[in-house]
Amino acid sequence: MIELSQTAAIILKSYYRGSREQLEVLDKAEGPVTVADKAVDRHLLEGIQAMCGDSCGYLTEESYQADDLELPQEWVWIIDPLDGTRDFIDKTGEYAIHIALTYQHRPVLAVVAIPESDRLYAAIAGGGTYLVTPDGIRKPVRVADGKNLNELVVVASRNHRSKKLIELLARLPCQQQLKVGSIGCKIAAIVEHRADMYVSLSGTSAPKDWDLAAPELILTEAGGKFTYQDGSALKYNRGDVSQWGCLVASTGKWHQQLLDACV
Structure with a gap:
């Protein structure tokens, strides 16, 4: 899985260095899609299906259809x-x-790869989280938990900032913010000690299963927490891929206090 992710990163980097016209951007209701999305989707599916065949279910952003139901397999990628x-x-x-x-x-099991910085995080339930270097060295990573509550840094989006979310962020006991793009990069910022908390609040749309499943395990196996606002664990492949409501990710030490502040 590490090697497959690394080759996928190479594919994305090659598209990233091209022009916008070469990306063939298609604007959809849930956000833009490019030929890069589709190429890497094919690459990953072909690689994983070659290993697992029909024994697993497969749920990807590019293959999902709005009327899809919960996949019947116990094991789902x-x-x-x-x-x-x-x-x-x-x-x-x-x-x-x-x-x-x-x-x-x-x-x-989870992998979050960040191609432009050559960082790849891998985690197995019960086995911890590791930063895997380009030459294959694995370094264990853990979240930092030495800060006071008011010193925490909240990692937030540049683009997806509804009025409700802005109001919620203003109520938090910590007001320092770090602006970061994708959810995978946000969670990476937490395990890299650049941030301490992330909150998602759905409005007309919500993050999807594929936005959260891998980053969640990367964070929790590094010692953090990622839950719904009521403290319960996130669930995936439930038929509706949208993760509605308020979700909170943190380094863990102040997690309950942060959940209480999001009510």
Whole structure:
């Protein structure tokens, strides 16, 4: 899976260095799609299906249809070939690849690759999170938890900032913010000690399973927490891929206090 993710990153980087016209951007209701999204989606699906065949289900951003139901398999791969397509188009460098294997609606294996910085995070449930260097060295990573509540840095979006979310962020006991693109890059900022919290609040739309499954496991296996506002665990492959409501990710130490502030 590491090698497959690395080759997917190479494909994205090649498209990233091309022109907007070469990306063939198609604007959809849920956001833009490019030929890069589709190429990496094919690459990842072909690679994973060659390993797993029909024993698993496959849920990807590019293959999902609005009328799809919950996949019947216990083991389901959830894939976002290009998380942060808008940042990819705008060339901020803050885009990522998400790959997660879920078992009975929960992630058990995850990779989040950030091509422009050559960073790749991998996690297995119960096995911790590792930064995998381009030459294959694995370095364990852990979140930082030494700050006071008012010192926490909230990582937030540049683009997806509804009035409700702005009002919620203003109520938090911590007011320092770091603006970052894709959700994968946001969670990477937390495990890299550049930020301490992320909050998602749905409005007319919501993050999808493929936005969250891989980043969640990367964070939680590094010692953090990622839950719904009521403290319950996130669930995937439930038929509706949208993750409605308020979701909070943090380094863990102040997680309950942050959940209480989001009511």
